[in-house]
Amino acid sequence: MPQGLLERGQPLLELRGVEKHFGPVRALSGIDLTITAGEVTALCGDNGAGKSVTIKTISGIHGPDAGQILWRGRPVAINTPRDSAALGIATVYQDLALCDNLDIVQNMFLGRERTKVRTLDEAPMEMAARKTLADLNVTTVRSIRQPVSSLSGGQRQSVAVARAVLWNSQLMILDEPTAALGVAQTSMVLQLVRRLAEQGYGVMLVSHNLNDVFEVADRVAVLRLGRLVAQGPVTDYDRQSVVELMTTGTVASRGGYGVPAVGGPEEN
């Protein structure tokens, strides 16, 4: 296990009563969300439920208006992307932010190149990149010196994730990582997500593809209209209940799930 990571199941990031307003619009209200180390937490919600705002709050693109954020149990202020990156939070957005014309090693070290006498020191970078990819079991790329433009969608996603691992991140936020991928590519990325969690990283998987969620997630959190309506172990839910939570905020049709509703179903 990489050094400095928490034990599996320990709370890595906690949001407590986090609020976010845009003028009169309440984008997030009273979000209490826990993301644990060594597990995959899936954040589900329909369009406009507040998934993006949640990600952006955690990654420092806009700071919260109220509430508290705890990182490894300590209260922290995340007001800029730099703050979040310094803590060890990496967000892999859909557009991946890779340079197509650079190769895998160059992309993984972009902005943090190692130098010797002001000259790029390629050998240690290539070895570190290769080791990181091997640790993540990303073995399908033929050469780590091939340009990213020659990679498949799943491989590009792998490179983006490996880059976050290389930069000592502890929490990976993956925003709809499989949205643009075919079946085989999707399974490759989900495999990578599992491996991240097994290595002790915290993973927040933002997705409205419930197949993905039930394939890899350990925990589920459901957002609806800016409120967190449920969170807990994935074994407490099934597809039907998550869909109902996403659409109505409650599991009225089928009782007996013991859904630990957070924020509570206040409507209906």
Place this chain on the structure above:
Amino acid sequence: MRPNPSIAPDRTAGGVGGVETLDADAASDIALTTSPEVVAATLGDVVRGWWVRVRSGESGVLPVLGGLVAIVVIFQVSNSLFLSAGNIVNLLIQAVVFMMFSVGEVFVLLLGEIDLSVVYVSGIGAGLTAALVAPPFNLTWWLAILAGLAGTTIVGFIQGTLITRLGLPSFIVTLGGFIGWEGVMLWMFDHLQIATGGVIEISNNILNDLVNGTLTPAASWIVMIVAVGLFAGLNVFRDANRKSRGLVAPPWGLTGLKIAAVAVAGVALVLICDVNRGSHGGHVTGVPWAIPIVLVVVALATFVLGRTRFGRYIYAIGGNAEAARRAGINLTWIRTAAFAITGLMAGVGGIMYLSWLGSISTGIDSNYVLYSVAAAVIGGTSLFGGRGKPVHAVLGSLVIAAIANGLGLLGMGAAATDMVTALVLVSAVTVDSVARRGSAVRGAARR
């Protein structure tokens, strides 16, 4: 307990399974998208991968090399003087100014920008240098050169600052520069005592020799052997080092071929330059100073772009500026510095121009700027950023100089030169665009 997801390893859609599962299709797919040196284990692999790429239109410097050979053959058939020693040296000298401007242009083209002002910026630099070595200033030649280069670098820096800080399009800012710096140059030449009728003659032997002076044959051989030895040593050292650490390295056969090609070119160049090319009974031999100067400048530019963070960031910004920004790269600084370097190279080109002609005049040929952009593009630099190397600018400059030189030998004038250059430029961009479309289609299919 959560059931363990059963996920088959991806060996299909990516097409890039483990090495042992590669079939012929997958192998050619890789060859299409990856530089053959990267994945090849033997020289045979390199040749095969290279051939697949050529057939698919991704051929790197191949079109320009092929074009150059075709142009040389056509002109040699039409006029056997074309490949005479004297004319080859002449052609190289004619290409020098293009090369310097064009190498500078590569720095901004890589960012997806352009600099249209280089000709008059270079005129200002050359004028400054020429005036400073003359009375009343009487500066040493190298101080005068430094001052001229500093002037053009500052001009590039100013333009770069306007472009990056204010977010103005480089096309417009440098078009303004093209007009405005000509004005400054006219004003300068009006007010300098040394300038007569808008012309400053060189009054310093060393400045004159930068292009026109020659190394002695012995010195030519020594310089050539040292240069080839350095090239060979650096390549062998790097590849051996990488191989010993198990890193990606080209096969020895390829390294050997490269070194052999450079050595052959070096020997041929010195042999050609050692033939007496003096006319009317005069005796001129030896390599012109301009050639080692160009080699050093191009090597420096290649080093900066290929081996420093600054160069890496230029490629990154040209490839995906947003990704570069998120990686914490200071886009403003890098972009501004690239324009300053283009200004610096304009100065170098201007001083070579000054040395070549023995004088600098306000009537400097403004076509140079467009030819220098054309040279970079003909050589394989993309106008859309992210793709290109200084060596592309050198090859493209040779093509442009060869056209002008060859048509001149055939007694055709500027009209023919312009038309043929235009055709070559458009064909080069067509090749680039077709290759680009091909790889975009393949990329989309792969995703």
